[in-house]
Amino acid sequence: MAYEKKIPVDLDCPLRLTMSLIDSKWKSCILDELRGSESMRPSEIHKCLPEAAPRVLDIQLKQMVDDGLVAKTIFPELPPRSEYRITELGKSLLPIIDAMLKWGVEHYDVFLKKYQK
């Protein structure tokens, strides 16, 4: 799959539904970035997540727009301008992102010692 998912989301069970919306490599980070600003332009998002290939962010942002987690506004200008912002549905996932972030911070050292080098 490149820019469109064969099976958009996992409808087999509620837990996997939620997972399937955020379990790609960068989606949770994108949500975490978008929460911080009213809106962000693609180039800003790329700068905030420099380790992600720009193409992946494009693809994952598009999927998140399709899923309703993120809204996109295209301004009919040249050079082109567009903006992404988190939707109410996307915001409703933030408690989950928060819980994961908190857990990660609390247990980071253990896994660093365990797996680093």
Place this chain on the structure above:
Amino acid sequence: MAYEKKIPVDLDCPLRLTMSLIDSKWKSCILDELRGSESMRPSEIHKCLPEAAPRVLDIQLKQMVDDGLVAKTIFPELPPRSEYRITELGKSLLPIIDAMLKWGVEHYDVFLKKYQK
């Protein structure tokens, strides 16, 4: 990757660390199953998650044992017997699983209408 991860967990940021521990197709379901019993034998887990190929559960259980989320006891008996149980570290992830499960239940209908058929 087949039965061992090249990069065991993602240490780039706390959020991705947490994600990397549970973001495979069945790990969150395994945790959700294991929470319900004191312990489970592999064959029981397979029966509870019939859609997952047994080999995948083996592999993912092994990774979860390596990561410390699940503990395994092997009984030196014949025919062989072993048991998996969730560890304290694994239990500390349950609030995240709960939040995802709750979100999934609350938003299931929307995505069913949106993507089914």
Place this chain on the structure above:
DNA sequence: ACAAGTACCGAAAAAATTTTCGGTATATGA
């Protein structure tokens, strides 16, 4: 004797995801 169950594992195929590369188009600043 033989099928079925128990737990496990390697190899390879299949599927999905991520990354890289090159390309479109227009505008601005040096």
Place this chain on the structure above:
DNA sequence: TCATATACCGAAAATTTTTTCGGTACTTGT
């Protein structure tokens, strides 16, 4: 004029994950 920036997209390569298949070894029940 030329490099840079904006946003986007397709194709293919690379990587990772999931699945399938076949095999080990031993026991119980028919």
